Amino acid sequence: MDHASAAEPSRATPHRDWVTRRAATLSLLTVDLLAWCAGFMAAAWTRYEFGLTTRQTSLVLGSALVCAILHAGIGQCWLTVRGRHPVGSVGEAGAVAGTVTLATAAMLAALLPMAYRPVPTSTPLLGGALALLVMVSVRVAYRQHRDRRDRPVRAATRTLVYGVDAASERLVRALLGDPRSRYLPVGLLDDDPEKCTLRLHGLRVLGGRTAIQEAVRRTRAATVIFSMAGSDPELLRDVRRRTLEAGAAFKVLPPVRELLERPVAVTDVRDLQLTDLLGRAHRAAELTVERSGLAGRRVLVTGAGGSIGAELCRQIARYDPGELMMLDRDESALHALQLSLHGRALLDGPELILADIRDAAGIARIVADRRPDVVFHAAALKHLPLLQRHPGEAVKTNVLGTLAVLEACRDVARFVNISTDKAARPTSVLGYSKRVTERLTAHYAQEAGDAFLSVRFGNVLSSRGSVLNAFRAQIEAGRPVTVTHPDVTRYFMTVQEAVHLVLLAASIGRGGEALVLDMGRPVRIADVARRLAAEAPHPTEIVFTGLRPGEKLHEDLFGADETDSRPLHPLISHVPVPALDPGDLRDLDPYADHEEVIERLAALCTASGPLPVLPLPR
Secondary structure: OOOHHHOOOOOOOHHHHHHHHHHHHHHHHHHHHHHHHHHHHHHHHHHOOOOOOHHHHHHHHHHHHHHHHHHHHHHHHHHHHHOOOOOOOHHHHHHHHHHHHHHHHHHHHHHOOOOOOOOOOHHHHHHHHHHHHHHHHHHHHHHHHHHHHHOOOOOOEEEEEEOOOHHHHHHHHHHHOOOOOOEEEEEEEOOOHHHOOOEEOOEEEOOOHHHHHHHHHHHOOOEEEEEOOOOOHHHHHHHHHHHHHOOOEEEEEOOHHHHOOOOOOHHHOEEOOHHHHOOOHHHHOOOOOOOOOOEOOEEEEEOOOOHHHHHHHHHHHHHOEOEEEEEEOOHHHHHHHHHHHHOOOOOOOOOEEEOOOOOHHHHHHHHHHHOOOEEEEOOOOOOHHHHHHOHHHHHHHHHHHHHHHHHHOOOOOEEEEEEEHHHOOOOOHHHHHHHHHHHHHHHHHHHHHHHEEEEEEOEEOOOOOOHHHHHHHHHHOOOOEEEOOOOOEEOEEOHHHHHHHHHHHHHHOOOOEEEEEOOOOOEEHHHHHHHHHHHOOOOOOEEEOOOOOOOOOEOOOOOOOOOOOOOOEOOEEEEEOOOOOHHHHOOOOOOOOHHHHHHHHHHHOOOOOOOOOOOOOO
């Protein structure tokens, strides 16, 4: 039982706050005393058929007073040992029931041995039950009064919540309990027929998606909030369409995984993003890193200022590494990364390393000095058309830069190379260069056991330079949206999925292999462009420009000699990668003729000799 918890938060002085708490405690003690008296009197009246004498009344009230004192003492001990619960909560109701039971049992234990009993033995039993009913009823009434008082003001937007699940239940509770909330829930929606008569925090389920228009009309709701937990993108699009047709605004609550580390808040409700429409968010929730192996380890991330590198740093920081070292050649990117991690960016900490992976000697000195245990190599050039025109730059950064990092890190406990799906059946300079890095990583795995491996990504949604950002920029500038081909498709991932995959690779990946995420169905880029154009505030034209040199119409996830094998995780494929001796790069001249460089890169992607035999799953 929690008497003190009845006190309301106060912005006044500490003395006034103490007085308020004491007054609340005395109020509940008074309620409990009256409940005992009322319960015992009702029990005695029924026992004596409403014919109590003055002496019998005095004995009954005296017994009730004894039980009330026992109840208060037991409640104080319970509070000291077990802690307190909010007034009117289920936890407090259980605590009150426990103290009433103990007080009643103590009274019965005292009465039973007596030859002459001041009150019948039925009085404590029935009286205790009635007293408990009164105590709980008063507390529940207080809780409901407080909740009504704390509800959002009338100016808040009347809102329907679609999807009755754990996240939406927490959201409704948060919205109803925040007087400053912008949203006032007035009803629920769900397609599950078993929930059609459900009530949640006083709100009724008004129907499914087909009832949206009628529910908006009946409740005068101006917004529908869609709970994203495990949702199908087709369902999301259908509910959104029906909501807009009903004249209401459409908002979403992110997946539960994004909310696990903190309570659901009003600020979690956000506008719809294209990543929601593409249906990628829910797959990240299926990836879990049960044992990251990063706690207490010295971790180095190259390319830390990029989209993947920055998210890696943010996620790794949660696993309590011994030291997190962030390396990049872009000082502005390092500044932004430090600001996002620490809320300050003085650029004065040893965790930031300004260096270029093209500088082999410099990278070797840094690794020898800082001695990382785990390395995530995300530094690379990634824009396909530019690298197609400047293949020598791909050689210097993606190939020779990776070789420099590999050579410097040959003694680390774990090395994860970030690759791309374009390395499967490569047809571009980007694909060639990343395939070569996979093979170089496999070579160092032969020397260092299972410490070196690669991870392949699809396109990362909303990363720097991604197609989505390009489309948005074109729309904001009032220009046509340019798409290479009406049938071109790509695999997309959220940055959260990409980072989860990298961390999983560090814990379950085996040396000499590439890990490939099950990226679902490929997305037609023209469809993405149309969805963005439909959201534009002005008419937007879509223009098809034709495939660029080295660009595929459809991406591959696996090479010609690779099979989809998932021995350790249902969403992770493991493919062996043939090793490439660094000595084979001696004829690769980044300053040679472009066509010659491209031909040499393509030749280096061809495996020679048998594929490595991977160890059995650990």
